[in-house]
Amino acid sequence: MATKKPPKIHLYHWEGTNARRERIKGEIEAEDINFVRAKLREQGISPKRIRKKSSFSLKLGEKVTARDITLFSRQLATMIKAGVPVVQALTITIEGQTKKKMRDLLIDLRDQVSAGIPVAQALRRHPLIFDDLFCSLVEAGEASGALEDMLERVAMYKERMESLKNKIKKALYYPIFVMVIGLAVAALLLIKVVPEFERMFASFGAELPAYTQMVINLSRFMQEWWYLVFGSLGVALYLVFFWRKRSETFAYNLSKFTLRLPIAGQLLHKSAVARFSRTLATSFSAGVPLVDALDSAGSSTGNLVYRKIIHNIKEDVATGQQLNFAMRQARIFPTMVNQMVAIGEESGALDTMLLKVAEFFEEEVNTMVDSMTSLLEPLVIAVLGVIVGGLVIAMYLPIFQMGSIM
Structure with a gap:
């Protein structure tokens, strides 16, 4: 018996304010814009602007590979073990990143973690990568x-x-x-x-x-x-x-x-x-x-x-x-x-x-x-x-x- 086809995932860019009234922004992968709003509100973020990024623009960037994720995991583990806070470790990783799409992903993760979201929950916003x-x-x-x-x-x-x-x-x-x-x-x-x-x-x-x-x-x-x-x-x-x-x-x-x-x-x-x-x-x-x-x-x-x-x-x-x-x-x-x-x-x-x-x-x-x-x-x-x-x-x-x- 055929199972239900999984919904199509899109990438959305959002801007909003957190509980401290600070302006933050990032990207999230979701089924539709309503799902994005619900997810942001769950984290105490008031969305001000949400737009879907075109698939054409995504294809122009370099794809995030398993090797990129492996390297990111090792770098983050090494810095955390050395006593560097997660947000600072993500910032250091971003500075050394040359691939645009990977850099954008890490910026979004840092913004989410700095807003008080657990690392695992921030990662779950990108199901196509993590x-x-x-x-x-x-x-x-x-x-x-x-x-x-x-x-x-x-x-x-x-x-x-x-x-x-x-x-x-x-x-x-x-x-x-x-x-x-x-x-x-x-x-x-x-x-x-x-x-x-x-x-x-x-x-x-x-x-x-x-x-x-x-x-x-x-x-x-x-x-x-x-x-x-x-x-x-x-x-x-x-x-x-x-x-x-x-x-x-x-x-x-x-x-x-x-x-x-x-x-x-x-x-x-x-x-x-x-x-x-x-x-x-x-x-x-x-x-x-x-x-x-x-x-x-x-x-x-x-x-x-x-x-x-x-x-x-x-x-x-x-x-x-x-x-x-x-x-x-x-x-x-x-x-x-x-x-x-x-x-x-x-x-x-x-x-x-x-x-x-x-x-x-x-x-x-x-x-x-x-x-x-x-x-x-x-x-x-x-x-x-x-x-x-x-x-x-x-x-x-x-x-x-x-x-x-x-």
Whole structure:
């Protein structure tokens, strides 16, 4: 059953006065202007002016990346640990920031915190940049008086997750990119080079080899219908991305398909388990309730199949089931993971066991990526050689036959 589509988030710029009648301003991400007014009034801020920033202007700025947030977390943790107040630490971070959008974000955070708003609540105003896990850990750090430790934990967590994502991208994008280049070269040969050979062969007046004739026929088709071929590929790719965003059913089936791919599917499985384990361990060790931690863990897997299954696990756990029992029923996690979780629950060291699981599967992903890279490089070169070499042989085959006759 399809779930309700999440509302679209917009960025609003606001100006107003706080309880001390001081003029302050900032930015907040929200569904609509009424939500912005309600949020500001909750914090004792009287809004004077609110306007939605255009999406075009946002696209002109540099995007805030996970690396920016990781660096920000480490800098803030270091300064707070050194005894620098949060507002002053944010001001120092702003002065060293060169990226405009990140600078604007930090200015808004500083304005909110200086107005008396807790750091976690200020972060929650930017849900597109700071996810629930980040905000929950910061909130736990503020409540326990160990904000700097939680920020360091967040930075370490994000570094591990980004490293894992980059490994996956390296394994999957490299062969795709090389194959696209190879097909583009083959298309160029068929459209521009083969016709020159065809005109030369026409003067021979002899029957061409079947293989050469097949390549010439393919060249004629590409010359006449190249725009249809490339247009169809472009439309197909557009529809895949369009329906993945618009249709949850299509996106879910696409995720299921990728998990069933040979080699790549296993890599995605291991990656999802590693992300799930590390996110759940990080959240649970910070004092986040297990049911809430499962929400963050499901979102972090990067796969809708795992997200749906983890959502079902969360519902089972909420009714009183043990986590390991709910995971066994899901029948998607490896037996070793279920056993480690069971040991962790029995011994009261669930976060420690989950971290061991995460480290094991991260190492598995690293090993698999290195193996795939070393195997794919010669394989891709061989495929490109067959494509380009096959076209070259087809064009020179009639010439070789004429030489043997003469």
